[in-house]
Amino acid sequence: MSDKRSSTLLTVLLFVSVSAFVEELDDSFMERKGAEDIWLIKFYAPWCTFCKQLDPVWHQIGSELRSLGSPVQVGKSDATASPGLAKEFRVRGYPAIFMLKKEVKYNYLGPRTKDGIMDFANRVAGPLVRSLTSLQLFQHAMSRHDVMFVYVGATSQLKTNYTSAAETLIIGTYFFSATRDVLPKAVCLASLPAVVVFKDGTYFTYSEERHGDLMAWINRERFPTYSQIDSYTLYAMGDSGKLVLLALVEQKHLWDQSLRCKSLVEEVAAEHRDTYRSSFYFGFMEDSSYINGLVMGDIILPSFIIVNLSNDGYFLPPGGVETKQQLLDFMDGVLDGSVEIQGGNGVTQRIRRFVYDTKVTLTSIFTKAPLFGCFLFGLPLSIGVGLCHLCCKARNCADDDDDDDDDVALIATSSQRRKKSGNKKSD
Numbered sequence: 001m002s003d004k005r006s007s008t009l010l011t012v013l014l015f016v017s018v019s020a021f022v023e024e025l026d027d028s029f030m031e032r033k034g035a036e037d038i039w040l041i042k043f044y045a046p047w048c049t050f051c052k053q054l055d056p057v058w059h060q061i062g063s064e065l066r067s068l069g070s071p072v073q074v075g076k077s078d079a080t081a082s083p084g085l086a087k088e089f090r091v092r093g094y095p096a097i098f099m100l101k102k103e104v105k106y107n108y109l110g111p112r113t114k115d116g117i118m119d120f121a122n123r124v125a126g127p128l129v130r131s132l133t134s135l136q137l138f139q140h141a142m143s144r145h146d147v148m149f150v151y152v153g154a155t156s157q158l159k160t161n162y163t164s165a166a167e168t169l170i171i172g173t174y175f176f177s178a179t180r181d182v183l184p185k186a187v188c189l190a191s192l193p194a195v196v197v198f199k200d201g202t203y204f205t206y207s208e209e210r211h212g213d214l215m216a217w218i219n220r221e222r223f224p225t226y227s228q229i230d231s232y233t234l235y236a237m238g239d240s241g242k243l244v245l246l247a248l249v250e251q252k253h254l255w256d257q258s259l260r261c262k263s264l265v266e267e268v269a270a271e272h273r274d275t276y277r278s279s280f281y282f283g284f285m286e287d288s289s290y291i292n293g294l295v296m297g298d299i300i301l302p303s304f305i306i307v308n309l310s311n312d313g314y315f316l317p318p319g320g321v322e323t324k325q326q327l328l329d330f331m332d333g334v335l336d337g338s339v340e341i342q343g344g345n346g347v348t349q350r351i352r353r354f355v356y357d358t359k360v361t362l363t364s365i366f367t368k369a370p371l372f373g374c375f376l377f378g379l380p381l382s383i384g385v386g387l388c389h390l391c392c393k394a395r396n397c398a399d400d401d402d403d404d405d406d407d408v409a410l411i412a413t414s415s416q417r418r419k420k421s422g423n424k425k426s427d
Contacts (some may be wrong), residue, residue: 025077036102040065040121042076043086043096050112051095057114065121066115072099072125090158099124106171111232123174128166132178141176146199146224151177153193158214162195165215173222174238189282197221200273216241226269229283231290237281238309245331247284248291249302258302264327265304272328279335280306294343296356306334312345 025041033039042058044051062074078300079086081092089098089105097108099121106124110116129151132138141148151162159177167174180192187203189196195206195214206223211217220240225231229246237244247265249258269282285291287297294307294314304327306315317330318339333339343349 012277021066021074022059023075025075026082027085029085030088038072039100040072040074041098042075043079043091043094045080045094046078049093054095054112060114061117070125072121097136105169109236111230118167124170128170129163129175129177132176132182135182138182142198145174147173147222148198149173149175149218150196151195152180152183152189156193160192161214165218168215169218200225223281225273225277226266226282234290235309241310242281243279243334244281244307246305247298247302248288248305249284249286251286261302261304264324268324268327276331281308313341313343315339315341326335
């Protein structure tokens with residue numbers, strides 16, 4: 001018993017010490033904070049299940065950032081108790097995660113994991129453009145990042161545009177700068193200054209003539225051509241303007257057919273990169289719940305799908321896909337319009353999606369917590385029935401009052417008639 005009490009006490013003390021690194025914020029925060037402060041803030045609602053699941057991760061982040069000596073301060077705010085602060089950050093859903101740095105607000109839309117949020121905090125808190133001063137630093141950065149943008153050259157208008165793009169896109173990727181002698185000798189640049197993206201084991205150089213706006217080009221190129229894709233990444237890819245070819249597979253114990261689907265997509269991405277890189281991203285997804293919501297049904301696994309997140313549209317193969325050529329024909333059909341797009345974000349589709357999402361939510365509630373579901377929907381129903389009963393009762397009472405008034409009037413009329421009759425007889 002003594003050991004159990006000691007363990008419980010240790011757990012409580014540990015939670016209290018970790019919680020000390022996360023400050024509860026209210027509507028007075030914007031007035032109290034310092035001009036140079038950097039804050040990582042989670043907005044939550046007391047009834048939000050996802051917020052509660054994130055809470056222990058949030059306290060771990062606060063503790064780790066403090067132990068690393070990071071300038072980032074960690075806070076959280078109950079949006080229902082401090083609506084003014086939530087309005088200031090334009091919070092639309094829960095949990096919402098923001099960084100505040102020198103009056104600039106950065107909205108985090110990535111995975112709700114410790115590693116993902118820590119990477120976001122460190123990326124935004126640091127310099128917009130990190131300087132690489134040696135080949136060793138360049139190689140170290142390359143080993144840590146799947147995609148890396150590097151400005152090469154002296155001060156120029158291109159560097160100004162590059163820094164401006166970094167102010168907006170630092171949420172999703174790192175930005176570096178270097179001199180020509182820092183880069184490996186294998187990197188050939190036709191002229192300087194230049195902006196180069198290193199990814200997929202090679203590099204590509206930005207050209208205003210061929211690629212147009214620099215920020216738009218960076219936004220299109222900030223993901224690997226082929227990768228494992230989760231729902232957060234897929235949503236972010238919607239801003240790139242590219243289509244996404246996905247192999248949808250099981251989360252565990254992949255079947256041979258699933259492995260074959262993954263291999264087909266990976267091979268096409270590698271062998272035909274130059275042909276399709278401007279139009280497609282490639283990847284595989286193990287959790288198909290996001291796609292199920294998009295198509296408003298259950299996708300049979302394994303399967304292929306091409307999604308257009310810019311308009312919530314998707315394409316399904318018109319026939320079986322067993323070979324690379326069949327997969328290429330599917331992609332070409334999407335590009336030339338011979339494969340019909342499905343879904344979309346029209347009014348009808350939005351209504352259907354709302355109905356589907358409501359159905360899925362209700363099913364989940366009654367499956368995981370049937371008693372809570374009965375209470376959640378039984379209480380409003382009971383209140384509604386009670387109000388109807390009171391309204392009916394009030395109407396009946398009003399009708400009874402009208403009947404009583406009619407009876408009184410009738411009695412009074414009869415009495416007056418009898419009185420008049422008696423007076424006549426007396427005469």
